[in-house]
Amino acid sequence: MATLLPAQRGSLRYDNFQFLETKRPWLSLYGIRVRPVAPVGSTSSKPVVESSLLHRTLPDELIQEVFMRLTPYSLGRAACVCRKWRYSTRMPCLWRNACLKTWQVSGREENERLCAETYGSSWRAMWHSRPRLRYDGLYVSRNTYIRAGIAEWKITNPVHLVCYYRYLRFYPNGKFLYKTSPLRVKEVAKSMQGRATKSEGLFSGRCTLEGAQVEGAVLYPGSQPTVLKIRLRLRGTIPGAYNRLDLLSLVTSGVDENDVASGSEDVIIDGWQDDETHNPDIPAISHRRGMQPFVFIPFEEVDTSVLNLPVEKMDYYVPG
The missing domain is CATH 1.20.1280 (Monooxygenase)
Structure with missing residues (x-):
């Protein structure tokens, strides 16, 4: 068995150290402020900064x-x-x-x-x-709940995790689009960038912004018109972002046909109480399910948003 001399062992350790060490020449620049240098031959004491x-x-x-x-x-x-x-x-x-x-x-x-x-x-x-609504994307609320299934074969207590979304898109003139759908963000974004159509489940409404509180109303037309009144609080995860809408109340109530203007599909209901009923056939209902906050998603990020993940990969989403 060959033995190494002390000098050889030292050189071997040094060579291994050189091999394992990663050279970082930029470390020598830490703490040094780089200043522009005056061109050669210039008599001016001020350095000249060359523009791009x-x-x-x-x-x-x-x-x-x-x-x-x-x-x-x-x-x-x-x-x-x-x-x-x-x-x-x-x-x-x-x-x-x-x-x-x-x-x-x-x-x-x-x-x-x-x-x-x-x-x-x-x-x-x-x-x-100043609190403001964003118009370059969608506000999305992802909601999940557990629904009991039908007993089949040997499975006696099946359950299903149901996922659905609420979508809001605001416009500078005070109008907004509202939609409830099980479809994910990238499947709904294109339809909400155009004009509202009832065939796609899109409904238009009017909203007001006072301070950080948003109030809006959507009219569902038909033989028995119904109004959906929504109240939200605007906030941001960072200063000036305003990328969250906390859902404070969601109320549906019947409306008298005489109170609805002919041909009008977007109304604002001022001074309504949450439990106020305007049509005895359709009493006011304050909903408690699906009250997750809305998260803002710009249009350029709808395809890559985490809200597109299915329930098997994300059963619950915490907006923050």
């Missing part, structure tokens, strides 16, 4: 025109590109247009007054701090 090819090609006016056509959430992504884009995305005109479009029901004068009195004339602060 995009900034040298496009003037500031064209960049502003591009930003004017972006959504506020796309502006937030653009602000992360570089320092110049960050300052460009803070132009007041960009956020003013976004605020006026989002709260167009309030009117231009009311929005300008509220921005000046409450948010220090900062449209960007108004966009981030």
Whole structure:
């Protein structure tokens, strides 16, 4: 059996250490602030920062025109590109247009007054701090319950886990679409991006937003019209997101045909109590099942959302 000299054993250990060690040259840059260097031959003491090819090609006016056509959430992504884009995305005109479009029901004068009195004339602060509904996606509530099955063969107590969804899509003019379906998000999103059709189980209604509370009503037409009144609380998992809607109450009640305008399918019921009945044939019912919070899903994420998972992979979903 061969033996190794002490020098050889030391070199072997050193070689193994060199082999197992991962070199990280970027560690030497920690704590060092990289500053621009003045070009060679320049007499100026100030360093010159070389702009990118995009900034040298496009003037500031064209960049502003591009930003004017972006959504506020796309502006937030653009602000992360570089320092110049960050300052460009803070132009007041960009956020003013976004605020006026989002709260167009309030009117231009009311929005300008509220921005000046409450948010220090900062449209960007108004966009981030004022509660608002999002229009670039769907609010989805995933609900499950256990239903007893029919006894067959040797199975005497079969049970089934039933999963269904409530869908809400809001519009800036105060209208919204409502749908209850067992279909998953990616199967319903396309139908809710178009016009509401009763054949697909879509119903249109009207809603109001006061502070963080949302109230809406949907009219189910027919021989005995029924109104679904829904009350929700708007919140966000992070500041300014407003991606959650807590379902506070869900009430159905009959409506007198004389109180419903001819040809109208979207109404707002003001001052109704939860147990108030307007048609003795269809009394008011306050529902307690299916009260899971709504989660906002942008249209570009409907195919990849976890809410598309079947019940065998996700029997219960905690919105947070």
